[in-house]
Amino acid sequence: xxxxVQSGAEVKKVGETLRIxxxxxxxxFTNYWIGWVRxxxxxxxxxxxxxxxxxxxxxxxxxxxxxxxFSVDKSISAAYLQWSSLKASDxxxxxxxxxxxxxxxxxxxxxxxxxxxxxxxxx
Amino acid sequence: SDVLTxxxxxxxxxxxxxxxxxxxxxxxxxxxxxxxxxxxxxxxxAIYNDSDRPSGIPERLSGxxxxxxxxxxxxxxxAGDEADYYCQVWESDNDHYVxxxxxxxxxx
Numbered sequence: 001x002x003x004x005v006q007s008g009a010e011v012k013k014v015g016e017t018l019r020i021x022x023x024x025x026x027x028x029f030t031n032y033w034i035g036w037v038r039x040x041x042x043x044x045x046x047x048x049x050x051x052x053x054x055x056x057x058x059x060x061x062x063x064x065x066x067x068x069x070f071s072v073d074k075s076i077s078a079a080y081l082q083w084s085s086l087k088a089s090d091x092x093x094x095x096x097x098x099x100x101x102x103x104x105x106x107x108x109x110x111x112x113x114x115x116x117x118x119x120x121x122x123x
Numbered sequence: 124s125d126v127l128t129x130x131x132x133x134x135x136x137x138x139x140x141x142x143x144x145x146x147x148x149x150x151x152x153x154x155x156x157x158x159x160x161x162x163x164x165x166x167x168x169a170i171y172n173d174s175d176r177p178s179g180i181p182e183r184l185s186g187x188x189x190x191x192x193x194x195x196x197x198x199x200x201x202a203g204d205e206a207d208y209y210c211q212v213w214e215s216d217n218d219h220y221v222x223x224x225x226x227x228x229x230x231x
Contacts, residue, residue: 035220037166045158045166045209047220059218095165106172107213108220109156113165 002026004034004096004114011120012086019082020117022096029077030054033099035110036070036081040092050099051079086121093118125149127210127223134229141197143226145210148191153212155193157186160225161206169208170195197228205230 007021022034036048049060051070058070071080079096094117097110127147135141145155157170168177170186173193183198197204210223 044207044225045160045211045222047222050220061219097166101171101213103213103215106154107156107215109154109168109171109211109213110158110166111168111171111177113167115165 002098002112004098004112006094006096006114006117009118009120011122014086014088014121014123016086016121017082017084018086018119019080020094020119022079022081022114024053024077024079024098027098030074033108034072034079035097035099036068037095037097037110038064038092039095039116045095048081048094053077053079086119088121088123090119091121125214125221127212127221129208129210129223129226131224132227132229134231135197135200136231137200137202139200141200141204141228143195143197143208143210143228145193145195145223146191147212147221149212149214149221150188150193151191153214155186155188156211157195158209158211159184159206160209166209200228200230202230204228 003025005023030053033050035050038046048064051058053072069082096114098112100111101108125148154172158166159169160166173188174186185196207225209225
């Protein structure tokens, strides 16, 4: 079964650092881009960016460029999302998802999602 | 990136048909994908490439597109269909991924 398993909920303070993880199983992890999506409390889905586990090629949404960092450890089929200095406005649920599709046929979409990691940042 | 416009909510009685629209200048030139998100759960792929259904998604859910408007149709609505539904496109000209604001389907 194809799965993305995300790390558990985090409660942090403003200014702290954080790294959350997303581990893939049941498929060839290095063959599919992993995307990150934010959902703030009571709000919709926001695209943060994507990373290729094979070569760590990374594309950030302009809204998140410079605010977060994506990384991977392909030896353990894990992708990471990290912050160097958290803000209260980073409070949200963060999803990782596997990118599927083709630029020549229908474009790209996310076919498998993790259950999400809830990040709560307080002052 | 262009905006995808969805109605905030759609109310429907059990057994009837719900239609959720997704409009925008980028809809006509890009494929539209739909996700279902039930309360407290992660999004789930519901429709991809305008009208294709992943395995496990009931045939009652279908997608279509005309011009700059895509539509997700839920036939014979059940209580379990109550969820938020999001449309999404990938913009080939700038490699951006855009979500609509989401539509809450309320089963009366």
